[in-house]
Amino acid sequence: MKKISVSLLLNLLLPIQVFAADLTVSAAASLTNAFKEMAPIFEKQNPGTKVRLNFAASGPLLQQIIRGAPVDVFASADQETMTQAQQAGFVKADDQKIFASNTLVVIVPKGGKQNPTELSDLTKSQFQKIAIGLPAIVPVGRYTKSALEKQNLWTTLEPKMIGTQSVRQALDYVARGEVDAGFVYSTDAAITPNEVKKAFIVPTEMPILYPIAPIKGSQNDVIASKFIAFVGSTQGSEILKSYGFGKP
Amino acid sequence: MDEAWIALRLTLKVAGVATVINMLLGVGIAYLFARKQFVGKNVGDAILTLPMVLPPTVLGYYLLVLLGKHGPIGYFLKKYFDINLIFTWQGAVIAASMVSFPLVFKAARAAFESLEPQYEQAARVLGVSDAAIFFRVTLPLAWRGILAGVLLSFARSAGEFGATLMVAGSIPGKTQTLSVAVYEAVQAGQDEMANFLVLLISVVCMTVLLVSGKLVPGRVASGVHDHG
Numbered sequence: 001m002k003k004i005s006v007s008l009l010l011n012l013l014l015p016i017q018v019f020a021a022d023l024t025v026s027a028a029a030s031l032t033n034a035f036k037e038m039a040p041i042f043e044k045q046n047p048g049t050k051v052r053l054n055f056a057a058s059g060p061l062l063q064q065i066i067r068g069a070p071v072d073v074f075a076s077a078d079q080e081t082m083t084q085a086q087q088a089g090f091v092k093a094d095d096q097k098i099f100a101s102n103t104l105v106v107i108v109p110k111g112g113k114q115n116p117t118e119l120s121d122l123t124k125s126q127f128q129k130i131a132i133g134l135p136a137i138v139p140v141g142r143y144t145k146s147a148l149e150k151q152n153l154w155t156t157l158e159p160k161m162i163g164t165q166s167v168r169q170a171l172d173y174v175a176r177g178e179v180d181a182g183f184v185y186s187t188d189a190a191i192t193p194n195e196v197k198k199a200f201i202v203p204t205e206m207p208i209l210y211p212i213a214p215i216k217g218s219q220n221d222v223i224a225s226k227f228i229a230f231v232g233s234t235q236g237s238e239i240l241k242s243y244g245f246g247k248p
Numbered sequence: 249m250d251e252a253w254i255a256l257r258l259t260l261k262v263a264g265v266a267t268v269i270n271m272l273l274g275v276g277i278a279y280l281f282a283r284k285q286f287v288g289k290n291v292g293d294a295i296l297t298l299p300m301v302l303p304p305t306v307l308g309y310y311l312l313v314l315l316g317k318h319g320p321i322g323y324f325l326k327k328y329f330d331i332n333l334i335f336t337w338q339g340a341v342i343a344a345s346m347v348s349f350p351l352v353f354k355a356a357r358a359a360f361e362s363l364e365p366q367y368e369q370a371a372r373v374l375g376v377s378d379a380a381i382f383f384r385v386t387l388p389l390a391w392r393g394i395l396a397g398v399l400l401s402f403a404r405s406a407g408e409f410g411a412t413l414m415v416a417g418s419i420p421g422k423t424q425t426l427s428v429a430v431y432e433a434v435q436a437g438q439d440e441m442a443n444f445l446v447l448l449i450s451v452v453c454m455t456v457l458l459v460s461g462k463l464v465p466g467r468v469a470s471g472v473h474d475h476g
Binding site: 057059060062063066129134136137161162163164165176177178 | 312316417418434435438
């Protein structure tokens with residue numbers, strides 16, 4: 001019994017598993033499913049490499065990097081966040097590569113009676129609560145805000161907005177029927193087709209593009225470039241396409 | 249910094265209401281556990297203590313599933329009372345009081361159980377009713393121990409984060425409490441706001457601790473011996 005507990009203790013103290021290279025990739029929440037599918041394929045092609053994926057809204061990911069998180073690759077859901085990373089001195093301008101595009105959509109809970117067809121429909125009283133990524137930290141929130149501002153609807157709709165910590169939380173609230181509508185990417189809407197219904201596409205002023213870049217000073221810069229190349233490869237593009245991402 | 253003061257007011261409101269609920273329920277249920285024997289007492293104690301031990305995300309998920317539109321409780325409340333708790337400050341109150349309930353319950357139970365039985369017995373011999381014994385004998389003897397639990401419960405409620413964020417969301421002025429506001433300020437890189445908020449929270453918590461130290465000197469439930 002004593003022996004068992006000692007070996008158990010030793011096991012707990014040992015690192016989980018040692019790989020030749022641990023590549024930490026911080027990626028926008030909307031990339032969750034696509035990157036999770038890519039990681040094991042990339043690991044197989046590069047024996048000894050372990051990809052550690054870290055998903056959140058692009059804003060918090062940037063804050064982690066700025067505060068010194070050991071991140072090797074950063075994939076953001078908008079150019080603005082990547083530019084902020086560049087201004088803070090964490091990525092080089094020429095290292096950035098756009099690898100995918102997306103569209104903004106309004107979704108409603110499936111089985112509901114509401115069928116909005118344009119943004120102004122959301123001002124109706126049937127829409128009491130609308131989920132939106134917090135514009136201060138979530139790119140999809142910023143895209144939404146500027147699209148609504150362009151049609152002079154932001155101030156009208158703001159009181160109905162339920163701010164979320166990432167695009168996926170907005171998706172979850174719509175899927176659970178806790179809100180009457182939500183703004184997400186078309187790729188998110190496609191994740192839970194049984195719970196949410198795509199109502200209409202929201203035109204955005206700027207195209208929704210995903211930049212990816214290695215973080216300056218990364219100890220795994222070689223494998224980081226390899227991963228970025230893999231994301232942009234035919235194989236990577238196929239996976240992105242299968243989740244509904246567009247070409248850059 | 250207006251946002252911070254609004255968040256503070258909301259935090260005090262949520263924690264205050266949660267604490268009142270805990271005080272009434274916690275003291276009542278603790279008295280039952282301390283004085284009565286019944287089947288499933290240990291399991292009951294474990295279930296009531298669980299929310300404090302569970303990860304806040306687990307509790308948040310439970311609440312979201314139970315209180316949500318399609319959840320058993322949420323559906324019932326919506327259908328018969330037109331009450332919706334998700335994304336409301338009342339939802340935050342429920343999250344906060346679930347998490348901090350065990351602090352009142354445990355403290356009150358310990359306080360009741362450590363009372364010497366002869367005072368209650370003497371009152372009973374004198375023909376005092378059960379309710380009068382509780383309010384005039386038991387409660388005055390146990391109040392210090394209970395108060396310590398109540399103050400801790402207030403502090404814990406004011407600091408609730410995980411379950412609150414999941415159930416009540418982060419709506420400024422409506423459900424955005426101080427702890428949620430700090431999280432958001434840090435996420436957005438608003439260091440100035442974050443610094444101000446953490447200072448504010450530290451001052452509030454320090455005040456609670458100092459007040460509880462004044463009101464409850466020495467060990468919990470030591471009031472018993474003062475009278476003995």
